[in-house]
Amino acid sequence: MFKQRVFIxxxxxxxxxxxxxxxxxxxWYNTVLDLAELSDIRYNVKGCIVIRPWAAKTIKLMxxxxxxxxxxxxxxxxxxxxxxxxxxxxxxKEHVKGFSPEVFWVEKAGKEKLEEKLAxxxxxxxxxxxxxxxxxxxIVDLPLKVYQSCQVWRxxxxxxxxxxxxxxxxxxxAHTAFATEKEAIEQVKQDMQMTEHVVFEKFKIPxxxxxxxxxDKFPGAQKTFAADTLMxxxxxxxxxxxxxLGQNFSKAFDVGYLNSEGKKEYVWQTCYGPAISRIYGAxxxxxxxxxxxxxxxxxxxxxxxxxxxxxxxxxQEKITQYCHSVYKIISNFGYRTxxxxxxxxxxxxxxxxxxxxxxxxxxxxxKEVEEGKVTLALRDKKEKEQKLLVAVEDLSQRIRFEANEFxxxxxxxxxxxxxxxxxxxxSIEELEQKAKDFxxxxxxxxxxxxxxxTCAKFLKDKYSLDVRGIKYLDAEKPIERKCIVCKKEAKxxxxxxxxx
RNA sequence: GGGGGGAUGGUCUAACCUGGUAUGAUACCAGCUUUGGGAGCUGGCGAUCCGAGUUCAAAUCUCGGUCCCCCCA
Numbered sequence: 020m021f022k023q024r025v026f027i028x029x030x031x032x033x034x035x036x037x038x039x040x041x042x043x044x045x046x047w048y049n050t051v052l053d054l055a056e057l058s059d060i061r062y063n064v065k066g067c068i069v070i071r072p073w074a075a076k077t078i079k080l081m082x083x084x085x086x087x088x089x090x091x092x093x094x095x096x097x098x099x100x101x102x103x104x105x106x107x108x109x110x111x112k113e114h115v116k117g118f119s120p121e122v123f124w125v126e127k128a129g130k131e132k133l134e135e136k137l138a139x140x141x142x143x144x145x146x147x148x149x150x151x152x153x154x155x156x157x158i159v160d161l162p163l164k165v166y167q168s169c170q171v172w173r174x175x176x177x178x179x180x181x182x183x184x185x186x187x188x189x190x191x192x193a194h195t196a197f198a199t200e201k202e203a204i205e206q207v208k209q210d211m212q213m214t215e216h217v218v219f220e221k222f223k224i225p226x227x228x229x230x231x232x233x234x235d236k237f238p239g240a241q242k243t244f245a246a247d248t249l250m251x252x253x254x255x256x257x258x259x260x261x262x263x264l265g266q267n268f269s270k271a272f273d274v275g276y277l278n279s280e281g282k283k284e285y286v287w288q289t290c291y292g293p294a295i296s297r298i299y300g301a302x303x304x305x306x307x308x309x310x311x312x313x314x315x316x317x318x319x320x321x322x323x324x325x326x327x328x329x330x331x332x333x334x335q336e337k338i339t340q341y342c343h344s345v346y347k348i349i350s351n352f353g354y355r356t357x358x359x360x361x362x363x364x365x366x367x368x369x370x371x372x373x374x375x376x377x378x379x380x381x382x383x384x385x386k387e388v389e390e391g392k393v394t395l396a397l398r399d400k401k402e403k404e405q406k407l408l409v410a411v412e413d414l415s416q417r418i419r420f421e422a423n424e425f426x427x428x429x430x431x432x433x434x435x436x437x438x439x440x441x442x443x444x445x446s447i448e449e450l451e452q453k454a455k456d457f458x459x460x461x462x463x464x465x466x467x468x469x470x471x472x473t474c475a476k477f478l479k480d481k482y483s484l485d486v487r488g489i490k491y492l493d494a495e496k497p498i499e500r501k502c503i504v505c506k507k508e509a510k511x512x513x514x515x516x517x518x519x
Numbered sequence: 520g521g522g523g524g525g526a527u528g529g530u531c532u533a534a535c536c537u538g539g540u541a542u543g544a545u546a547c548c549a550g551c552u553u554u555g556g557g558a559g560c561u562g563g564c565g566a567u568c569c570g571a572g573u574u575c576a577a578a579u580c581u582c583g584g585u586c587c588c589c590c591c592a
Contacts, residue, residue: 045589053530061529063568063586176520177592328555335554366556384555394555402556483592 066186117238182300210261229488311374328384463509465502
């Protein structure tokens with residue numbers, strides 16, 4: 020009896036990766052990165068990882084999706100140098116103060132010591148806006164909306180984690196200039212909509228946009244809005260952020276135009292930065308399970324894998340031929356398809372492709388050949404209910420249907436998990452209690468203006484909770500509530516969470 | 520930033536305390552065999568993070584560096 024049980028447990032461990040991502044998130048994450056061959060941390064520069072083909076393919080697809088969305092919204096692509104002269108970097112005071120501790124500097128080239136140090140861009144405001152100053156002469160040059168897909172470098176002092184926080188990461192930065200403040204504010208709203216369209220609707224990552232407190236703004240910005248999502252360990256991860264820069268940078272970089280009265284006006288600016296590599300990290304963590312990663316259908320490097328099941332007794336050639344014809348049919352539908360003809364056994368192949376998140380698997384053995392059908396198995400379903408027998412002539416319709424259903428289930432699971440991790444608290448005791456089981460907690464709070472920072476610091480020091488800000492466009496205001504820290508009148512509801 | 524743990528074939532690991540021919544598994548290559556949930560047999564390739572010190576002798580002891588992981592800020 021005992022032996023039998025041990026055997027069953029061992030068999031189970033062998034079949035699945037079998038790590039509970041809620042209970043043991045770090046282990047789960049490190050294991051999928053390795054087993055699914057997403058990244059390689061053996062590269063010998065701290066905080067820099069190698070992104071392997073399986074992840075790189077998805078990241079490229081994500082870039083394409085985001086770039087399309089930006090161009091639909093009137094942004095044009097640009098490509099700027101990664102090196103920024105020190106004197107550019109020093110122009111906007113708040114910006115320098117915020118970024119200086121994280122900048123990598125190039126000081127030498129060959130044997131020569133450079134006369135002027137060059138920053139490896141941590142973000143490109145200071146590279147782009149001097150060019151904006153040249154490009155923008157009159158109102159005819161406005162609005163200016165550009166984006167670039169690139170990598171940036173930041174010397175992170177916090178613990179690094181592949182994709183979540185690296186010293187070199189991959190993002191898109193969009194920068195704009197407008198004649199009026201109103202247009203700039205509209206742009207910020209458009210940035211949030213783009214985030215909704217891409218990060219939620221395409222990547223299936225739920226989030227909330229917060230207006231960040233005064234003490235947590237982008238260096239040099241008037242206002243910062245950022246999307247937060249929750250990881251399986253209940254910590255928040257910041258996704259795209261958009262910043263109302265006002266005229267801080269345009270005045271510093273002299274970006275202006277002559278108005279109809281012949282007077283000089285400075286432009287109103289915004290910038291927006293979705294970190295694609297980080298969003299990728301969030302995506303695999305949100306959708307993954309005990310078998311490995313999962314991705315929304317469109318973003319899988321491989322949509323469908325075909326596994327031949329050959330047996331000695333029957334004509335292997337017949338099965339192989341059938342597999343090839345099915346492969347051809349499905350490829351012609353436009354799906355990224357692989358026919359796995361490696362020497363491994365079927366069970367090995369199931370696990371291999373499941374850990375990588377291939378959403379649809381097709382099994383073909385003698386049974387299928389004789390009936391003119393295929394067995395279709397879905398990645399996110401349990402073994403017992405995952406297999407369907409489908410006739411070849413129905414495949415096109417069936418795959419389209421199943422892909423759609425797969426995405427719907429992915430989205431529903433993500434939303435349910437996200438909402439299940441949110442709650443509210445009206446006293447410090449309640450907050451302390453709920454912080455154990457929830458991610459984002461809504462509390463009445465004195466203020467996200469500078470004078471609320473003391474209360475925020477208290478929550479950070481005592482409970483490791485960060486004030487993420489007020490929910491953007493959330494009309495809900497506390498009525499006759501007291502700040503749960505200082506007991507003064509609560510001006511707003513803020514959300515607090517442990518953060519990465 | 521603080522604390523802790525660690526680095527041995529591609530991966531995991533034994534030997535480290537008590538210095539003396541580096542263990543096993545897996546992966547990989549070849550052959551045979553097998554294939555409906557990680558098959559088996561035989562043979563083969565392959566490693567002590569870097570630098571200095573102690574010593575007849577260092578994976579092992581000492582110091583410095585690099586990198587990784589975990590917990591906390």
